[in-house]
Amino acid sequence: MQYRTLGKTDLSVSQQCLGTMTWGTQNTASDAFEQIDCARDAGVNFLDTAEMYPVTPMSAETQGRTEEILGEWNKKSGQRSDIIIATKVTGKGPKWIDKGRAINGDKIRKAVEGSLKRLQTDYIDVYQLHWPNRGSYHFRQVWDYDPSNQTHEHMKQYVLDTLRTCQDLINEGKIRHIGLSNESTWGTAKFLSIAETENLPRVVSVQNEYNLLCRLFDIDFAELSHNESVGLLAFSPLATGILTGKYANESIPEGSRRSIQPELGGRYSERVMKAANAYDNLAIQFNMSSSVQALAFCQSRKFMTAAIIGATTIEQLKTNLSAADVVLSDEHLSEIAALRREYPMPM
Numbered sequence: 331m332q333y334r335t336l337g338k339t340d341l342s343v344s345q346q347c348l349g350t351m352t353w354g355t356q357n358t359a360s361d362a363f364e365q366i367d368c369a370r371d372a373g374v375n376f377l378d379t380a381e382m383y384p385v386t387p388m389s390a391e392t393q394g395r396t397e398e399i400l401g402e403w404n405k406k407s408g409q410r411s412d413i414i415i416a417t418k419v420t421g422k423g424p425k426w427i428d429k430g431r432a433i434n435g436d437k438i439r440k441a442v443e444g445s446l447k448r449l450q451t452d453y454i455d456v457y458q459l460h461w462p463n464r465g466s467y468h469f470r471q472v473w474d475y476d477p478s479n480q481t482h483e484h485m486k487q488y489v490l491d492t493l494r495t496c497q498d499l500i501n502e503g504k505i506r507h508i509g510l511s512n513e514s515t516w517g518t519a520k521f522l523s524i525a526e527t528e529n530l531p532r533v534v535s536v537q538n539e540y541n542l543l544c545r546l547f548d549i550d551f552a553e554l555s556h557n558e559s560v561g562l563l564a565f566s567p568l569a570t571g572i573l574t575g576k577y578a579n580e581s582i583p584e585g586s587r588r589s590i591q592p593e594l595g596g597r598y599s600e601r602v603m604k605a606a607n608a609y610d611n612l613a614i615q616f617n618m619s620s621s622v623q624a625l626a627f628c629q630s631r632k633f634m635t636a637a638i639i640g641a642t643t644i645e646q647l648k649t650n651l652s653a654a655d656v657v658l659s660d661e662h663l664s665e666i667a668a669l670r671r672e673y674p675m676p677m
Contacts, residue, residue: 331373337534561635
């Protein structure tokens with residue numbers, strides 16, 4: 331397992347981060363403990379969760395259960411100081427989470443207190459804003475994204491309120507660092523510039539979707555990431571299982587994500603599967619599993635801090651972990667680049 335510095339911090343995180351969003355629905359607490367132990371044995375020291383998890387499916391009845399399960403492991407194992415935990419405040423969304431309110435200082439403080447209690451810890455290593463109040467082009471919203479109703483002043487007040495509250499929470503020892511999620515290049519730049527001007531906490535990471543089929547990060551965001559040391563925490567590096575090959579020929583394996591969400595959050599389509607099949611064939615050509623190819627590609631990106639791997643079975647997790655030390659050849663990367671030109675934006 332390789333390790334990378336998280337932004338401009340002193341934290342060294344594993345290049346694979348264990349995702350948890352299935353814990354409490356598709357996975358029991360016992361399953362989760364087995365996953366953590368397996369990942370820890372492979373060198374993983376980084377776990378990502380959120381106050382709204384699990385989301386397979388999402389419901390008022392299970393909300394917060396994922397953090398509770400991780401908290402149970404923290405208490406049972408006594409290893410809290412050996413791992414780095416990232417979690418998130420929800421923001422606009424389900425009415426059962428703080429009435430679906432947008433993110434503000436009061437909401438952040440309330441959410442942090444809830445997460446600390448569920449996680450059975452005194453501090454959160456990386457506290458993330460799950461998505462921007464002003465809207466986002468992520469989750470297939472890119473096709474209709476329209477920022478023309480945004481205002482500089484509203485963004486400034488939102489960022490100031492957020493960062494000042496986070497500064498207070500850092501001073502109280504309740505969070506260590508802050509990160510963004512489902513954010514844009516401009517939004518991240520605003521957080522950075524206001525933090526510098528006002529001497530407030532600097533964002534250390536952004537958690538956005540990234541995989542062979544979804545590469546919005548490669549252009550402007552990659553430049554900002556490199557020059558400002560804001561690393562990517564990539565969610566869905568396997569495109570919710572599409573890049574594992576298990577959904578080929580319109581297959582829907584029992585218990586899979588697609589058995590719960592047939593369209594996989596708008597990801598599944600004939601166009602997407604055409605590209606995925608091409609990547610599957612490329613993996614075969616290089617005598618490699620599709621999952622390992624997809625994860626090894628993510629790990630090859632210079633802006634990548636960690637790819638967030640999730641699994642519903644221990645066998646899936648072991649396959650994902652096996653990619654940690656795989657380095658794709660120049661020839662393999664060239665073939666991937668050629669496929670990207672053939673399928674430039676399938677999602």
